[in-house]
Amino acid sequence: MSNLPFPRLNPQVLADDGDELTFCSTCAFSQACLSHGMDKSALRELHVLVEHVGPYHAGDRIFAEGDPFEAIAAVRAGTVKTRMIDRDGHEHVLGFYFPGEVVGLSAIDGHRYPCDAIALDTVMLCRFSFPKISVLATRVPGIQAELFRLLSRDIGRATQLAGDWSSDQRVAAFLIGMSRRLSARGFSATRFQLTMARTDIANYLRLAPETVSRVLRRMQNVGLLVVDRREVELLDLVRIEALAAPIRRV
């Protein structure tokens, strides 16, 4: 069931594990709700809107390129990658999404998903019908503002990736990005698991898998980090950030 197309999925609704007022603390919208002092009725409306779906397992397709766009989803657990397959059969990874981040926003224009979304491990989602959350956004300015912000941020991310950077810079920026996003959610900033394959990283950074291997090896040799299979420890965050700096702060 869990590899049916996401929009048509007859959702496997999970037991509700958040009460109406605290809502999911990992949700991308929680900050908007709390910081804007959203009133209880608005919060309740948002809470009614959400469907908890999952679990998806590694390799499951959450939605497919070409599916009609109906919903966006906040990741509650696990990692999601979005990717396109071009007509030459090459995979282009567009992004990785960690808990608290929202996937599917690029489908608004065109009314169809422009890419596949694939679970990299066990994934739980909060699904929001886009027509419904749009209507809610007209009544709750905090929701609208958060949607605008999330969309705008994705433009910035895609733009960073588009620059012509060296392989060292790309890998460094990728590691710093993961470090910051994970630490923002309470995980360690210096030691974490790469939940994606080398090939996924390579297709995301527009490098060959061999190049990713070589760069990581080189960084380990000069003492920047230690990498063992999919486990990474960043030893010299300052120098890695310096490498990534032209990308992350252009």
Added chain:
Amino acid sequence: MSNLPFPRLNPQVLADDGDELTFCSTCAFSQACLSHGMDKSALRELHVLVEHVGPYHAGDRIFAEGDPFEAIAAVRAGTVKTRMIDRDGHEHVLGFYFPGEVVGLSAIDGHRYPCDAIALDTVMLCRFSFPKISVLATRVPGIQAELFRLLSRDIGRATQLAGDWSSDQRVAAFLIGMSRRLSARGFSATRFQLTMARTDIANYLRLAPETVSRVLRRMQNVGLLVVDRREVELLDLVRIEALAAPIRRV
């Protein structure tokens, strides 16, 4: 006056050249207004919101990186480029904006413009205060939907650029993109002016200016197009589209 930072600009308000009900036909929002059967009072509100600013002249800076974000702007005439200067002094061109297109959306997240906006020729703008249009969007669903759509489209554009494509593919996709965007506004699809310098095209496509020159020359030699300085005529749209296809339709 016209090279003052855009958000702080004391706008040189132009004579209003559209009546309230037809509004600017070149405006990015006109389609949203008309197709959604926006009522007259809503249209009047949008019309009151807009400030016609300009003209800016070639090289003028419309807004600067780091300026506080206050407004988005629809291009009414001319061409705008957005760009960043990295710490090594290299320019990264993020996008070109033609009449009817909206610039400034990527500044929503962060509340500051992440890039400069530069006029490439004589530019006229419709400026919309973002806080005000956000409020209006809560009352007029068509406006909200149009903003969502524009934001989402920019993600798609940035994503296309991020792929690892050959120089031929990049230049072909650039030409096809210009052709489609200009023809959608009523201009010729096969013969148009490149309003930007070779260096701008190169910095946009992440190529060296010399490479852009060589690719255009090669395309002319095989009969795909004719290029003379900044004037281009596309002779074989089908084959150019075939080159660009992996990018434009991944």
Added chain:
DNA sequence: CGAACACTTGACAGCCCTCAACGTGAGTGG
């Protein structure tokens, strides 16, 4: 235990960048 897969390492080649020189058209001032 064997097979499939992910990852690593090495050799080589190709694409594109860099550096350099030259050509050309627009604007300026005499």
Added chain:
DNA sequence: CCACTCACGTTGAGGGCTGTCAAGTGTTCG
């Protein structure tokens, strides 16, 4: 009207980075 300047664009030669191809290693799973 002409010479000059300068930015822009083109063309050529050479080199570096990264992709491609190939083989080898280690791990997981049936």
